[in-house]
Each structure stands twice: as structure tokens, then as C-alpha cells.
Amino acid sequence: MFTKVLVAEDYEIANQGIIKILSDKIGIHNIQEAKYCDDAYLKFRKAHNEKEPFELLITDLSFREDHKIQTRASGIELIEDIRSIQPDIKVIVYSQENRPDKINMLFDKLHINGYVCKGPDAVKKLIANVGGVYQNNTMRPPEITNNTAVSTMIHLDDLDMLLLEELSHGFTKKEIRTKLIKQKISPNSESSIDKRVSKLFDNFKAKNTTHLVAIVKDLGLL
Amino acid sequence: MFTKVLVAEDYEIANQGIIKILSDKIGIHNIQEAKYCDDAYLKFRKAHNEKEPFELLITDLSFREDHKIQTRASGIELIEDIRSIQPDIKVIVYSQENRPDKINMLFDKLHINGYVCKGPDAVKKLIANVGGVYQNNTMRPPEITNNTAVSTMIHLDDLDMLLLEELSHGFTKKEIRTKLIKQKISPNSESSIDKRVSKLFDNFKAKNTTHLVAIVKDLGLL
DNA sequence: GCCCATATTACAGAAATCTGTAAGGACATA
DNA sequence: TATGTCCTTACAGATTTCTGTAATATGGGC
Numbered sequence: 001m002f003t004k005v006l007v008a009e010d011y012e013i014a015n016q017g018i019i020k021i022l023s024d025k026i027g028i029h030n031i032q033e034a035k036y037c038d039d040a041y042l043k044f045r046k047a048h049n050e051k052e053p054f055e056l057l058i059t060d061l062s063f064r065e066d067h068k069i070q071t072r073a074s075g076i077e078l079i080e081d082i083r084s085i086q087p088d089i090k091v092i093v094y095s096q097e098n099r100p101d102k103i104n105m106l107f108d109k110l111h112i113n114g115y116v117c118k119g120p121d122a123v124k125k126l127i128a129n130v131g132g133v134y135q136n137n138t139m140r141p142p143e144i145t146n147n148t149a150v151s152t153m154i155h156l157d158d159l160d161m162l163l164l165e166e167l168s169h170g171f172t173k174k175e176i177r178t179k180l181i182k183q184k185i186s187p188n189s190e191s192s193i194d195k196r197v198s199k200l201f202d203n204f205k206a207k208n209t210t211h212l213v214a215i216v217k218d219l220g221l222l
Numbered sequence: 223m224f225t226k227v228l229v230a231e232d233y234e235i236a237n238q239g240i241i242k243i244l245s246d247k248i249g250i251h252n253i254q255e256a257k258y259c260d261d262a263y264l265k266f267r268k269a270h271n272e273k274e275p276f277e278l279l280i281t282d283l284s285f286r287e288d289h290k291i292q293t294r295a296s297g298i299e300l301i302e303d304i305r306s307i308q309p310d311i312k313v314i315v316y317s318q319e320n321r322p323d324k325i326n327m328l329f330d331k332l333h334i335n336g337y338v339c340k341g342p343d344a345v346k347k348l349i350a351n352v353g354g355v356y357q358n359n360t361m362r363p364p365e366i367t368n369n370t371a372v373s374t375m376i377h378l379d380d381l382d383m384l385l386l387e388e389l390s391h392g393f394t395k396k397e398i399r400t401k402l403i404k405q406k407i408s409p410n411s412e413s414s415i416d417k418r419v420s421k422l423f424d425n426f427k428a429k430n431t432t433h434l435v436a437i438v439k440d441l442g443l444l
Numbered sequence: 445g446c447c448c449a450t451a452t453t454a455c456a457g458a459a460a461t462c463t464g465t466a467a468g469g470a471c472a473t474a
Numbered sequence: 475t476a477t478g479t480c481c482t483t484a485c486a487g488a489t490t491t492c493t494g495t496a497a498t499a500t501g502g503g504c
Contacts, residue, residue, distance in 0.1 A: 012345040016246075017239030024238075035342065064342045120257065120286045123234040170433025172460065189483045194462075201462090208490090209461075210432045211392025217439040394490065411453045416492070423492090430460085431491075 002090075002134055004030045004052065008040035008059040008078060009094065014118075018058060018094065021123055026130055037063055037072035044082050053086055056133070058126075061095040079110050090133045092116060094126070100143075102220045107140055114139035156221070159185070163196055168213045168222055173197075224312075224356055226252045226274065230262035230281040230300060231316065236340075240280060240316065243345055248352055259285055259300045266304050275308055278355070280348075283317040301332050312355045314338060316348070329362055336361035378443070381407070385418055386444055390435045395419075 005028055009015040015033050022028040032047075032054075034040035040059065047053050061075040072078050079091055092114035093106055106112045114129035116122055125141075132139040156164075162185075166176045173193050180188035187193075197209065206212035216222045227250055231237040237255050244250040254269075254276075256262035262281065269275050283297040301313055314336035315328055328334045336351035338344055347363075354361045378386075384407075388398045395415050402410035409415075419431065428434035438444045 010342040011340065012342065013236050013239035013243065013340070013348070015239065016242040016345070017235035017237065020238040020242045021235065118233065118235070120232045120234065123238075126235070167432055168436035170429030170436075172430075174460080187482055191483050191485085192481080195482085198462075207392030208394075210389055210435050213432050214390035214392070214435050214439060214444075217436060222436075396490080409452055413453050413455085414451080417452080420492075 001026065002028055002056045002130065004047070004054050005056045005058065006032050006034065006040060006044060006047075006054040008034045008037065008057065008075065010035045010060065010063045014060075014094075018126070021126055022130070025123075025127055028130075037075065037078045040078055041072065041081055045085070048086055054089060056090045056092065056130070057082060058092045058094055061093060061097055076106075076110065079112065083110070090114075092126075092129050092133060092139075094118065094122070097220075100219075103141065107138065113137075115141055117141065159187075160196065160200065161221075163193065164200070164213065164216055164222055167197070167209055168217070223248065224250055224277045224352065226269070226276050227278045227280065228254050228256065228262060228266060228269075228276040230256045230259065230279065230297065232257045232282065232285045236282075236316075240348065243348055244352070247345075247349055250352075259295070259297065262300055263303055267307070270308055276311060278312045278314065278352070279304060280314045280316055283315060283319055298328075298332065301334065305332070312336075314348075314351050314355060314361075316340065316344070325363065329360065335359075337363050339363065381409075382418065382422065383443075385415065386422070386435065386438055389419070389431055390439070390444055 005022060007015060007018050007022075009018065012035060015035065019031050019033060022031055032043050034043055040057075044054060044057070057079070059075045059078060063074065072081065075093065075095070079093075082089060083091070091110070091112045093112050094116045096118045097103060098117050103115055106115065113133040116125045116129055129139045163176065166179065171179070173190050176193060177188055177190050180186070180193075197212070200206065200212055201208075204212055204215045206215055213222070227244060229237060229240050229244075231240065234257060237257065241253050241255060244253055254265050256265055262279075266276060266279070279301070281297045281300060285296065297315065297317070301315075304311060305313070313332070313334045315334050316338045318340045319325060325337055328337065335355040338347045338351055351361045385398065388401065393401070395412050398415060399410055399412050402408070402415075419434070422428070422434055423430075426434055426437045428437055435444070
């Protein structure tokens with residue numbers, strides 16, 4: 001089993017909970033904790049330099065911003081930075097995030113080894129993840145593999161995203177039209193915008209613009 | 223200091239984190255945990271019947287519903303039931319809830335003794351709360367009087383939330399109106415719904431319904 | 445009872461949305 | 475060149491949204 005683990009999580013209660021699980025249930029005792037991304041990075045660097053590197057990183061994605069000035073704002077940057085130095089370190093993300101495409105992105109782009117969603121059964125999942133990752137498995141949660149179809153099948157080009165963005169900011173199609181003209185983006189007729197948005201309605205099975213934006217927000221595309 | 227404490231919290235990682243804090247930082251070792259309201263109630267009853275009652279209850283408000291059938295759905299009912307048997311037990315609520323009026327209600331109606339909002343500094347707050355409550359203080363968080371954040375200032379009642387919910391699902395105001403009538407909820411005129419939503423526009427500085435739903439989604443209220 | 449503030453409701457008109465049809469242009473293929 | 479497809483655009487009409495005004499109802503304090 002892993003012998004040296006780094007836990008990065010700003011909510012100290014969760015932080016301590018993870019440590020207790022690792023210690024009591026899995027028998028890992030050499031654990032360091034960090035409440036800030038930068039802090040985690042420094043501890044990682046120190047261990048790496050001293051040739052006693054961490055074998056596993058368990059990290060949250062979002063870290064609250066506060067007085068301390070942080071160069072790294074999110075767990076994603078932390079993972080990238082750490083992996084660039086020690087590519088073989090195992091990474092398990094522990095986060096509130098439950099949007100399938102975001103989670104898939106973590107596996108596909110960052111090649112994380114496991115994912116645990118915060119929730120009542122997180123303990124069971126965490127234990128399973130640590131065990132699985134130790135055996136070199138990629139612990140992609142089963143819920144998301146089935147569900148990826150909807151959002152990943154639909155191809156959204158730049159204009160689609162721009163429209164969704166502007167609509168979610170409350171601009172009317174007339175306003176969006178003038179913006180498009182100003183930015184010399186074509187097509188830019190109201191009619192074309194209507195057609196585009198109507199197609200998005202079909203794709204996402206939305207009843208109207210408000211519904212569409214709500215769906216897209218839930219999917220994490222916005 | 224307290225010698226016997228009951229922790230009710232369905233997220234086991236948070237659960238374990240609290241126990242670790244109480245044990246390591248405060249020196250309380252006689253701690254029992256419960257992941258369900260009913261379970262917490264049974265443990266409380268047992269201790270009370272055996273004349274070795276708990277002195278402090280630390281509980282979450284919301285408990286995930288799952289397969290187990292629970293007679294108590296929320297921490298509020300748990301507190302009421304426990305207080306009806308042992309009125310002098312101290313209660314600290316540990317919850318995600320950050321709406322001032324909800325938190326104030328807990329102090330005013332349920333007479334809880336302390337409140338800790340889940341967050342990065344929850345550990346410090348929890349330690350302070352336990353200490354303060356032990357000295358018979360009511361630990362009402364200072365933030366809720368001189369509130370800063372936008373979302374916490376705005377009071378959203380059940381109808382507001384229902385409207386936001388329905389709008390985000392793409393229903394027209396006419397449809398929502400008929401739903402309200404069917405559920406015998408009043409007010410239910412289109413005009414009233416318009417007024418309500420217009421007020422939400424003001425509160426959240428939204429330009430239209432789509433914008434409003436996007437803002438509320440971003441704030442995590444929906 | 446009366447007054448007052450607030451909430452509900454009806455109504456109306458301007459603006460925006462949504463859904464069609466139809467015409468013209470771009471582009472690839474035969 | 476001719477043909478078909480896809481995309482853009484214009485336009486029109488029905489529906490919905492949004493914003494007013496005004497009448498009525500509700501509830502609390504005097």
C-alpha cells in the first residue's frame with residue numbers, strides 16, 4: 001500500500017476526515033496536509049528534493065480565495081505543476097464537482113487516477129479508490145461513463161458558445177446581433193441567431209432560452 | 223469541558239473530521255457518531271435512558287435521502303425531538319447553510335447554542351463554538367448581522383425558490399400559474415408571478431429571466 | 445372602527461421570443 | 475453547366491415576456 005500521501009483540501013474538517021480514514025481504515029500514517037495549493041506544492045517539492053517523494057496526491061479542485069496570495073488558484077494547476085516534476089505520482093481528486101464532462105476532462109486531459117465525489121458514501125469510494133489506484137487501475141466513476149453521451153456528442157462551435165454566453169448574461173438577440181457585427185463575426189443576422197439557438201433547443205431538449213441556459217449551466221459547459 | 227458528545231452528520235468524511243478535531247484539539251474522547259437522524263435519535267435515547275446523557279449535540283441540517291426509510295428528514299426535527307426529552311442539551315449546528323434568516327431562525331425558534339458554517343475556517347469556528355457553548359454562551363455568528371455577500375442578503379421564500387425552479391425548467395408563467403392553482407398555492411395570478419420575478423430581477427440585478435436563472439445557478443442557489 | 449402599508453389581481457401595450465416560410469448565395473459533385 | 479445541399483438572411487405572425495397603472499384585498503397598529 002501507499003506509504004506517503006499528500007492531502008490538499010482547504011476545508012480542514014474534510015481534510016482531517018480524509019486523514020483519519022487513511023490512517024484508521026487503510027493504515028497509511030505518513031500523511032501531510034495542506035490547506036492551500038501553494039502550500040501543497042511546497043510540501044511536494046520539499047519531499048521530492050529530499051528523495052522521499054509522495055506516492056499519492058489527494059486533492060480538492062476548488063480552493064477558497066482569501067487574504068493569502070496564491071499563485072495557484074485551483075487543484076487543476078496544482079496537479080499540472082506536480083505532474084510536470086513527478087509524472088508518475090498517483091492523483092485522486094476529491095471534489096464536489098459532479099458534472100460528467102468536467103470529471104471526464106480530468107481523466108482525459110490530466111490523466112488523474114481516481115475521482116471521489118463529496119457525499120455520504122465518499123468514505124467507501126475513497127477507500128476503493130486508494131486501493132484501486134495502488135493496483136494501477138484508473139478509477140473512473142461508473143456513473144459518468146454512461147452519461148457522457150449527451151454533452152460530448154453535441155458539438156458546440158465557438159459561435160454556439162458565444163451565443164450561450166451572451167444569452168446567459170441577459171443580452172437580447174438584437175444586442176447580440178450588433179455585438180457580432182461589431183466584432184465582424186458572421187453569420188450575424190437575427191434570423192441566423194434564431195436558427196442557431198433553435199438547433200441548441202433541439203440538441204439539449206430545451207423548451208426556451210431560459211431552460212437552455214439552465215441545462216448548459218448544469219452540464220458545466222458555461 | 224464537555225465529556226460526552228454526539229455527532230450527527232451524513233458525510234462520513236466530515237463526520238470523522240469533526241471527531242478528530244474534538245479529540246485532538248479539544249480533548250473530548252467520548253464521542254458517538256451517527257449518519258442518519260434516526261440513528262442519532264436512538265443513540266441519544268439510549269444514553270438518556272441509561273442516565274449517561276450526551277451533553278452536546280453537533281448536527282448537520284440536511285441529510286441525504288436514500289434507501290433507508292427515515293422518520294426524521296432533517297436536523298431540525300432531530301433537534302426538536304431531542305430537546306423535548308432533554309431540554310438542557312447543548313446544540314451546535316454544522317451546516318452549509320449561509321442564509322442569515324435561516325440561521326437566525328435556528329437561534330430564535332430552536333434556541334440552538336452555536337452555529338458553524340462549513341468552510342475553510344470551520345475548524346477554528348468549531349473549536350471556538352464548543353468552548354463558548356461550554357461556558358453557556360450563545361455563539362451566534364457575527365457575519366449574519368453585518369452581512370457582506372449579495373446572495374446572503376436576499377431573502378428567498380419558498381415561492382421564490384419554486385418560481386426559480388420552474389422557470390429554470392423552461393415553464394412559461396402561464397404554465398406556472400396553472401401549476402400553482404393546482405397545488406392550491408397562493409398568490410397565483412400571472413400578475414403576481416410577474417411582480418415576484420421582477421423583484422428578483424432587482425435583487426439579483428438581472429436583465430431578464432434567462433439572466434436571472436444563470437445568476438442563481440452560478441450562486442448555487444438552484 | 446379607521447388608517448396605512450403591503451400584497452394580490454386585472455389589464456394593457458411595447459418589446460422580445462419562438463416558429464414558420466421563402467429567397468438568395470456558397471460550394472461540392474456530376 | 476446543372477443539381478442538390480447547406481447556410482445565411484429577410485420577413486411575418488403567434489406567443490410570451492416585461493413594465494407600467496390602477497383597483498381591490500389583507501393584515502397590523504392606533
